[in-house]
Amino acid sequence: xxxxxxFPVIAVMGLFLCAFLVEIFGAKNKFIRNTIVLIAAAxxxxxxxxxxxxVLLNGEIISYWMGNWEPVSGYAIGIGYEIDALNMxxxxxxxxTILLAAIYSIKYMARDHHLGHYYTLFLMLSGSVLGLVxxxxxxxxxxxxxxxxxASVALTAxxxxxxxxxxxxxxxxxxGSIGSSMTLAGIALLYAQCHTLNMAQISAALTNSxxxxxxxxxxxxxxxFGVKSYIVPFHAPAxxxxxxxxxxxxxxxxxMVNKAGVYGMxxxxxxxxxxxxxxxxxxILATFGTVTMFIGVTMALAQHDFKRLLAFHxxxxxxxxxxxxxxxxxxxxxxxxxxAMNHTLFKGLLFLTAGAVxxxxxxxxxDKLGGLSKKMPKxxxxxxxxxxxxxxxxxxxxxxxxxxxxxxxxxxxxxxxNFAYAFVTIVALVVSVMTLASFIKVTQAxxxxxxxxxxxxxxEVPLLMRVPMWIMSVLCVxxxxxxxxxxxxxxxxxxxxxxxVTNYIDKMMGDGTAAAAGVTNITxxxxxxxxxxxxLWLVLFAIVLIAxxxxxxxxxxxxxxxxxxxxxxxxxxxxxxFFGGEKSTHSHxxxxxLFWGFKHDxxxxxxxxxxxxxxxxxxxxxxxxxxxxxxxxxxFVFVH
Amino acid sequence: METITTILTNAFHVLVFPGLLFAAVVGLxxxxxxxKLLARxxxxxxxxxxxxxxxxxxxxxxxxxxxxxxxxxAFLIAPVLGFVSLIVMMLFIPIFGYSPFSTNADLIVILxxxxxxxxxxIVGGSASGxxxxxxxxxxxMVTMMAYELPLVIVLLTVAKKVGGDELVFSxxxxxxxxxxxxxxxxxxxxxxxxxxxxxxxxxxxGTQPFDVAEAETEICEGPLVExxxxxxxxxxxxxxxxxxxxxxxxxxxFLGGIDTGIIALNALIFVAIxxxxxxxxxxxxxxxxxxxxxxxxxxxxxxxVSALAAISLILVWLGL
Numbered sequence: 001x002x003x004x005x006x007f008p009v010i011a012v013m014g015l016f017l018c019a020f021l022v023e024i025f026g027a028k029n030k031f032i033r034n035t036i037v038l039i040a041a042a043x044x045x046x047x048x049x050x051x052x053x054x055v056l057l058n059g060e061i062i063s064y065w066m067g068n069w070e071p072v073s074g075y076a077i078g079i080g081y082e083i084d085a086l087n088m089x090x091x092x093x094x095x096x097t098i099l100l101a102a103i104y105s106i107k108y109m110a111r112d113h114h115l116g117h118y119y120t121l122f123l124m125l126s127g128s129v130l131g132l133v134x135x136x137x138x139x140x141x142x143x144x145x146x147x148x149x150x151a152s153v154a155l156t157a158x159x160x161x162x163x164x165x166x167x168x169x170x171x172x173x174x175x176g177s178i179g180s181s182m183t184l185a186g187i188a189l190l191y192a193q194c195h196t197l198n199m200a201q202i203s204a205a206l207t208n209s210x211x212x213x214x215x216x217x218x219x220x221x222x223x224x225f226g227v228k229s230y231i232v233p234f235h236a237p238a239x240x241x242x243x244x245x246x247x248x249x250x251x252x253x254x255x256m257v258n259k260a261g262v263y264g265m266x267x268x269x270x271x272x273x274x275x276x277x278x279x280x281x282x283x284i285l286a287t288f289g290t291v292t293m294f295i296g297v298t299m300a301l302a303q304h305d306f307k308r309l310l311a312f313h314x315x316x317x318x319x320x321x322x323x324x325x326x327x328x329x330x331x332x333x334x335x336x337x338x339x340a341m342n343h344t345l346f347k348g349l350l351f352l353t354a355g356a357v358x359x360x361x362x363x364x365x366x367d368k369l370g371g372l373s374k375k376m377p378k379x380x381x382x383x384x385x386x387x388x389x390x391x392x393x394x395x396x397x398x399x400x401x402x403x404x405x406x407x408x409x410x411x412x413x414x415x416x417x418n419f420a421y422a423f424v425t426i427v428a429l430v431v432s433v434m435t436l437a438s439f440i441k442v443t444q445a446x447x448x449x450x451x452x453x454x455x456x457x458x459x460e461v462p463l464l465m466r467v468p469m470w471i472m473s474v475l476c477v478x479x480x481x482x483x484x485x486x487x488x489x490x491x492x493x494x495x496x497x498x499x500x501v502t503n504y505i506d507k508m509m510g511d512g513t514a515a516a517a518g519v520t521n522i523t524x525x526x527x528x529x530x531x532x533x534x535x536l537w538l539v540l541f542a543i544v545l546i547a548x549x550x551x552x553x554x555x556x557x558x559x560x561x562x563x564x565x566x567x568x569x570x571x572x573x574x575x576x577x578f579f580g581g582e583k584s585t586h587s588h589x590x591x592x593x594l595f596w597g598f599k600h601d602x603x604x605x606x607x608x609x610x611x612x613x614x615x616x617x618x619x620x621x622x623x624x625x626x627x628x629x630x631x632x633x634x635x636f637v638f639v640h
Numbered sequence: 641m642e643t644i645t646t647i648l649t650n651a652f653h654v655l656v657f658p659g660l661l662f663a664a665v666v667g668l669x670x671x672x673x674x675x676k677l678l679a680r681x682x683x684x685x686x687x688x689x690x691x692x693x694x695x696x697x698x699x700x701x702x703x704x705x706x707x708x709x710x711x712x713x714a715f716l717i718a719p720v721l722g723f724v725s726l727i728v729m730m731l732f733i734p735i736f737g738y739s740p741f742s743t744n745a746d747l748i749v750i751l752x753x754x755x756x757x758x759x760x761x762i763v764g765g766s767a768s769g770x771x772x773x774x775x776x777x778x779x780x781m782v783t784m785m786a787y788e789l790p791l792v793i794v795l796l797t798v799a800k801k802v803g804g805d806e807l808v809f810s811x812x813x814x815x816x817x818x819x820x821x822x823x824x825x826x827x828x829x830x831x832x833x834x835x836x837x838x839x840x841x842x843x844x845x846g847t848q849p850f851d852v853a854e855a856e857t858e859i860c861e862g863p864l865v866e867x868x869x870x871x872x873x874x875x876x877x878x879x880x881x882x883x884x885x886x887x888x889x890x891x892x893x894f895l896g897g898i899d900t901g902i903i904a905l906n907a908l909i910f911v912a913i914x915x916x917x918x919x920x921x922x923x924x925x926x927x928x929x930x931x932x933x934x935x936x937x938x939x940x941x942x943x944x945v946s947a948l949a950a951i952s953l954i955l956v957w958l959g960l
Contacts, residue, residue: 371711373711373714374711392752393752393756393759394749394752394753399752403748403749407748407809410809414803414804419957422796422953422957425796426789426792426796429751429792430792433784434785436784437781437782437784437785440762440763440777440781441781443763444762444774444777447711448714448763448766545720545724594777594782595785596778596934597779597782597786597933597934598782598785598786600935600938601935601938601942
């Protein structure tokens, strides 16, 4: 009987091992290939899921020293894995994403070539992200970041026969490498200062001893994780990567790769540096988050490609997460974690529906799609659930987490008396409405509206592609309705783990280390959430719905007569200007341009922001470097 | 026995008062009042007060025609969806202290529920597959983005005023606070916010000059162009109820502390205030203005109305 502390490392190694097995044994044979991938994904899922009981329910912390290299006279010399509720939370997100993406890939990728390579890279990516969130060693984390970045680059460019794929991969490579280098530089500085790479030990060593060097290290790692979570201004290559990668990989990117960045950020600010009680740092994080959510959503409003639009929404939603975790309150951190989880679910779902559309119709160009709800009703339902979730309509999960974020930001504003947080709340609420509007546009452009002539033969996607979509849809609804359960069993333990660092240090470095180093816990009061009762809401909704249905059904003419198709119905193209992406000669508004009024009033802003997204990689690299410099300056001016 | 009583009371709340029946009747009455007074202001005789009822029942009896291009299910479900969310919202707005479910609602919930009827209109129009509807939903969407900013600021202002240094989004507490400290409208720092809210109401309901989405003279009622029979009746009813819900929200937020102790009398005063608000912010403005263009509407809300709301927010933050 292998004891439970071996499970995490087995899960990570299993994924890496299978990555090579797939290429060796499965390069030619479809069946062997799929079996290996599914076993790896399901195995990782099962191993992590079996840790729920000890870690989340019993509150234990699991530590594991590779090769049994335990600390010698108080110094960690081996690589250690340490699983508390915080990385457990993210590990659950990661393994869920891996499993669903693996199931989805089987049918979705069936038409591509060189699938052995694809699955090798996919499993490498999966293993690296899982390793990243589970490890307790900061250099091991960097290694995982590198594997993650290069697997992502290769997967972005996987369909290299498609226009722009190689270019997107190249941009990702440049910006990703800048991020990794920042992280590495930060780690090197930390190692020089603390003579250890173990996160728990660094945390203990840094207590009450912030030197200029460690502040610089903090700023560099902050920028590094910022790149990995694609916050503005590091976001530009992410949009193209999401767009050109195979959709199963886009889902993996938004579901776990940028969550890895968020995890790194939380680990950095809450655990390693325990800097979240510094008011300026809170404001810096909240500012980055707010700018990210606004720029992300406005760029999304201007998009004409389904996947690119989703990519910008992904960036925007991460802005919410960063804002919330930046508040430094329990409610804020819980809200941020909850939104991160919900983002994994609904954005994964939306990418899968986009993949289904691409699979069935062959394009994701919003101007060329339309009316697919008649041909793909099941995909449409899944899409609507995802769209309502991300827009935060009650009772879906996006509502619950955004509601917590509004509460947290406004509470922060009230308790600190800082008007900036009230402004953040306003922006967050308005961005949410813009998200809703943007998804209505997608609904109209892809699933409703008129069916183009060349899409008459579109068929619903195969069952194996629908299963992951249904699973995510159900999870979206459940986590919205029973958000209290999620909060109790997932969010509260994770937030507690982030605030109570002493347990983390003591478990790894031996009891009393934390106390000796002067580390104190931040006392945590549970977040109070009581005003929103989704079950009552659903019951009310159901009662009224039933009443209405009875009234409607007793009426006699409610069945409705469907008009027969007449000769001149939309065939002669005279309505095309109302639907198409092209402007016609007598009209200054294109039919598909649903936000014309908004864009017209903000044309200066849109011109500026679209000019900024020039598509030139040196521009993006410049932003990244300038932003890093800015972060360094901010840290020295305000934090030090 | 006790459970049966609870179920019956709750069913009464949902179906009769303050839910389905009450909301529908008052909503249609307000719509009738609006039409009658508008006609008088334009020196017409106008329809009788009960005309919206006659319209509703007549439409219910008419044949429903579904266009060939439409997505049948979404086309038929959309009006019901909007209707249901409006009724649920009505249940969460306390009528001068009388509130069956308001302990479970807060301002954010209300804010999101308010978007659902607009979304229902957009989904319905979008599902009809008509080019006119396409333009209509585009305008409806921009209108929604336009009024949402001032609305958000107004609600946060109220929350700050009532909460002080702690966070209060609860509807119940806003009512209690006003009963203790006087109506919110009597605090001068909130008057700009109240005016901003009054200006949000016509855009939310979609009356002239903010009816760009339905502009019947240019795009044939936009999203509603393909609707007929019962679904159209439903949408008309939704507009009427939306009038009541929005004015009720105003009445509750800014005049919420009135209590005579008798529920029936309270409800009567409540409806009377709603009627006054309707006349003030919808009929009067309707009678003296012409329809705006969508880009002007957007600019109006994001500059003038938002500025009014923001003035209040800043004043409240300064402790005034």
